[in-house]
Amino acid sequence: MRRGAVIAATAVLAVGGAAAVTVLADGFVLPGTETPAGAAGTLPAATAAVKRGDLVDRQTVSGALGYTGERTVPNNTPGTLTWLQAAGSVVTRGRTLYEVDRRPVVLMYGTTPMYRDLRYGVSDGPDVEQLERNLKALGYGNDLTVDDHFSPTTADRVLEWQDDRGLEVTGTVTPSTVVFLPGRVRVKEVSGATGDKSRSGKPVLTVTGTRQVVLVDLNVADQQLARKGAKVTVELPGGTSAKGKITEVGTVAQLPSTSGQQANPQQATITIEITLDDAKKAGGLDQAPVSVDLESEKRENVLSVPVEALLALREGGYGVQVVQGGVATLVPVEIGIFASGQVEVDGTGLSEGTKVGVPRS
Known part of the structure; x- marks a missing residue:
């Protein structure tokens, strides 16, 4: 002892x-x-x-409310930004992320990026299956077989969808009109403004998932406190508290950013992710500071x-x-x-x- x-x-x-x-x-x-x-x-x-x-011995550390799965959305079409979703907006399947020259760029769900034009005659692939699955989910697939083959029926359903969405009716889906992301997203940051010129590849939005979590940058020396599945108590802004559990523990240590000076290895941190039992208690706040009681020994x-x-x-x-x-x-x-x-x-x-x-x- x-x-x-x-x-x-x-x-x-x-x-x-x-x-x-x-x-x-x-x-x-x-x-x-x-x-x-x-x-x-x-x-x-x-x-x-x-x-x-x-x-139970506990230790209190600092954290912040946030959301999972942060990533940037680059624009794939040169032109002028004519409309963008506002920060904090939640965008679901089939909805517009932003517009270039008044042409919508639409969100669809999938893990394979939109890397080529999809049209009748294109080679089979998982991106074709992704597109067909989305068309079916959006109500355009009553007679559509969801597989990796772009069939004439797929082309017909694409034409119908393009017409309804006010897109150019070509039967071809291009990277300039669709962005595949794993699910619905929350807009964290807007990287431009209406009227800005946006070149191909330039980031337009920073998005996250919609699941709210608490993120803690934990000193590597204290990593024994971070056990996946361990119960925690989070002190929220306004003096309320919420129960939660550790759902992810980072495995890569990160050094703090410095201005031309060598970082101190003893200040290296790992990121732990905490899921609240009742996310509604967080009130949708983003980046708000919180304190977390971690169980160091029991x-x-x-x-x-x-x-x-x-x-x-x-x-x-x-x-x-x-x-x-x-x-x-x-x-x-x-x-x-x-x-x-x-x-x-x-x-x-x-x-x-x-x-x-x-x-x-």
């Missing part, structure tokens, strides 16, 4: 008459010797009961006493003053973790409910 700083009492040796009796400065006796309750200073000012239960079903019950022994180690039947006896103890004003103890004769000496409150 580990040892920590505690409130100490000084031990002295008192010899009376022909017999030697080992006594502490406050009249406490060592194991195996007893001092009658009537002797001056033999009993403590107050007592507390030994407790049995779980003891001991189950152990005995503990108030920290102030510990006494430093002259010969080393610690003890507690056990009070029973009007008699005070000092019992050496091994100590474990400290948490919430309690310390884990293990000593001969100690059990739940045993009275130990503490200072008067």
